[in-house]
Amino acid sequence: MNTIDELKKLMRKIGIEEGIVNGTDPAQPLAGRAMDSIDYPAFIAAVEERYGIIITDRYSLKLRSLNDFMNFINGAS
Amino acid sequence: MSRSNAAVELLSRNLELHPDKTAYFCGERALSYRELDNASRHFARLLQKKGIAPGERVMIVLSDCFAFPAAFLGCLLSGAVAVAAGAPLREEDLTYIIKDCGARLLVSHGELGVSRSIIGDKVMAILCNYDGPAEDSNSCDQVSDPYHPSADDFAYMLYSSGSTGQPKGVPHRHKSLLLPGDLIGRELLGITSDDVIFSSSKLSFAYGLINSLTFPLRFGATAILHPGKPEPRAILDIIGRRKPSIFFSVPTIFTQIILSCAQRQLQLPMRLCCSAGEALPAAVFEEWQRLTGLEILDGIGSTEMAYHFISNIPGQAVAGSAGRLVPGYLTLLVDDNGDIVPSGSEGSLLVSGDTSSPFYWNLPDKSAETMLPDGFIRTGDVFVERNGFFYHRGRSDDMIKAGAHWVSPVTVEDALRSHPAVADCAVAAVTVGTLIKPGAFVVLTPGYERTPGLAQELRAHLMARLPDYMCPVRFRFMGELPRTQTGKIQRFRLRELDAYQSPA
Numbered sequence: 001m002n003t004i005d006e007l008k009k010l011m012r013k014i015g016i017e018e019g020i021v022n023g024t025d026p027a028q029p030l031a032g033r034a035m036d037s038i039d040y041p042a043f044i045a046a047v048e049e050r051y052g053i054i055i056t057d058r059y060s061l062k063l064r065s066l067n068d069f070m071n072f073i074n075g076a077s
Numbered sequence: 078m079s080r081s082n083a084a085v086e087l088l089s090r091n092l093e094l095h096p097d098k099t100a101y102f103c104g105e106r107a108l109s110y111r112e113l114d115n116a117s118r119h120f121a122r123l124l125q126k127k128g129i130a131p132g133e134r135v136m137i138v139l140s141d142c143f144a145f146p147a148a149f150l151g152c153l154l155s156g157a158v159a160v161a162a163g164a165p166l167r168e169e170d171l172t173y174i175i176k177d178c179g180a181r182l183l184v185s186h187g188e189l190g191v192s193r194s195i196i197g198d199k200v201m202a203i204l205c206n207y208d209g210p211a212e213d214s215n216s217c218d219q220v221s222d223p224y225h226p227s228a229d230d231f232a233y234m235l236y237s238s239g240s241t242g243q244p245k246g247v248p249h250r251h252k253s254l255l256l257p258g259d260l261i262g263r264e265l266l267g268i269t270s271d272d273v274i275f276s277s278s279k280l281s282f283a284y285g286l287i288n289s290l291t292f293p294l295r296f297g298a299t300a301i302l303h304p305g306k307p308e309p310r311a312i313l314d315i316i317g318r319r320k321p322s323i324f325f326s327v328p329t330i331f332t333q334i335i336l337s338c339a340q341r342q343l344q345l346p347m348r349l350c351c352s353a354g355e356a357l358p359a360a361v362f363e364e365w366q367r368l369t370g371l372e373i374l375d376g377i378g379s380t381e382m383a384y385h386f387i388s389n390i391p392g393q394a395v396a397g398s399a400g401r402l403v404p405g406y407l408t409l410l411v412d413d414n415g416d417i418v419p420s421g422s423e424g425s426l427l428v429s430g431d432t433s434s435p436f437y438w439n440l441p442d443k444s445a446e447t448m449l450p451d452g453f454i455r456t457g458d459v460f461v462e463r464n465g466f467f468y469h470r471g472r473s474d475d476m477i478k479a480g481a482h483w484v485s486p487v488t489v490e491d492a493l494r495s496h497p498a499v500a501d502c503a504v505a506a507v508t509v510g511t512l513i514k515p516g517a518f519v520v521l522t523p524g525y526e527r528t529p530g531l532a533q534e535l536r537a538h539l540m541a542r543l544p545d546y547m548c549p550v551r552f553r554f555m556g557e558l559p560r561t562q563t564g565k566i567q568r569f570r571l572r573e574l575d576a577y578q579s580p581a
Binding site: 013014015028029030031032033036037038040041042044045049055057058060061064065 | 308309310329330332333335336337338339358360361364508509510511512514533536537540545546548550551
């Protein structure tokens with residue numbers, strides 16, 4: 001499973017609807033499209049837990065799309 | 078005509094100066110100052126016809142639309158006390174507030190589904206559409222002689238979440254509605270009749286009420302009302318169409334707008350951006366400034382004080398600071414013994430000023446604990462002051478301020494314990510992606526295993542029982558919870574644990 005697929009699995013895990021997950025363009029910002037202000041921190045928490053990383057305040061504001069998350073995760077590993 | 082009735086103060090000057098100027102935009106529609114004055118006086122008359130006497134509480138559960146200011150000001154014109162409660166209230170909170178404030182009349186939208194079982198047979202209702210009351214809408218009957226309040230009469234009451242989960246009624250006098258206009262609107266923000274004001278925080282909150290009612294009406298400006306959820310795309314759409322000069326919001330919304338932006342730069346029409354409700358992280362301040370070229374003026378206030386008493390000022394905002402003391406207020410930072418701490422040391426914040434609420438409704442013990450005999454109010458916030466700037470350091474109680482909402486850990490813990498997998502639990506503030514959110518620490522019932530699926534199940538369990546903002550964003554499973562010798566949960570240790578423990 002590639003990183004984007006794993007991230008989409010995490011989206012499902014925090015309760016994002018299947019149709020929204022499948023329709024998410026990895027290049028587009030997640031906020032306001034696939035996630036609201038409640039989902040976003042839950043997604044960050046799920047990513048931190050899955051990959052054993054800590055996403056600091058400053059980085060979290062740069063991680064806007066699934067591609068951003070993928071690049072961050074791959075850079076961190 | 079009385080000049081001490083806040084509604085008269087806010088309406089009459091605009092009616093004389095520019096009756097046809099737009100007071101409010103909502104969606105594609107506009108409401109002039111003349112129409113607002115008429116609607117408010119009509120509403121006041123409607124209250125009189127319903128037999129509502131001066132001093133009686135009238136509960137307003139409306140979204141941000143033309144009906145809200147008309148109903149609110151109508152209450153004040155008739156002498157009734159407007160009890161503004163947020164539309165997304167839980168049924169049990171609504172039931173509690175109606176009973177606690179003793180309202181005989183509820184003003185709400187039909188679609189809110191306020192059922193007869195909640196309000197009971199003794200409570201009358203006025204159902205409104207976005208423009209005003211659906212009943213008697215064609216009547217020209219209006220109050221011509223507004224109520225003349227005494228200095229002690231209450232004008233409005235807001236409900237603030239309590240540490241035990243029960244909302245606390247916070248009554249305010251007429252001056253509490255007017256003074257923030259002068260002390261902050263005029264003196265700090267320089268609001269004039271040329272301004273177009275947009276607040277993403279709703280009128281039923283202290284912050285939104287002053288932003289969208291006092292500020293526009295005090296200065297003959299125009300405000301934009303948005304009845305829907307404050308989602309970033311809707312907000313950016315409104316900003317693009319209406320071009321506000323001042324935008325009031327909260328850190329969660331600023332963060333969501335930043336995160337929703339695909340471009341490197343965002344051109345916005347505002348001259349001022351203001352934040353309150355929770356401490357604005359320095360990272361959000363800096364990223365917003367990089368993205369838009371605008372600073373965010375953070376401030377801190379409380380429902381008990383009606384509005385801000387510490388605020389940054391335009392051109393001199395400091396990232397990570399709530400700002401300086403607003404002239405007209407007094408603050409003290411004290412230690413556990415009540416002694417004043419030196420500059421640079423943490424202390425519990427006490428505040429005093431002319432907008433302070435005298436007590437909590439029907440809560441004499443809590444009032445005595447919070448509203449001190451010397452006129453100071455305990456805010457429950459811990460601050461440090463350096464060179465005149467105040468920096469938020471947390472709460473002295475266990476309450477969590479998440480997305481401008483108060484979250485009582487007790488309420489979330491009660492809901493969590495109703496799941497059979499939960500043997501014991503505690504809820505504490507955790508920081509995720511710059512923002513403070515509730516986090517859950519769970520001891521499992523024997524036979525249940527720590528799996529990601531179980532965390533998902535617990536989250537779904539809470540989402541079905543609590544408002545979204547109360548639901549923990551992170552679940553940590555533990556063998557036992559840290560407790561004091563007397564058995565009290567040590568939430569500060571949970572916060573430390575979350576901050577320093579790498580995710581599993």
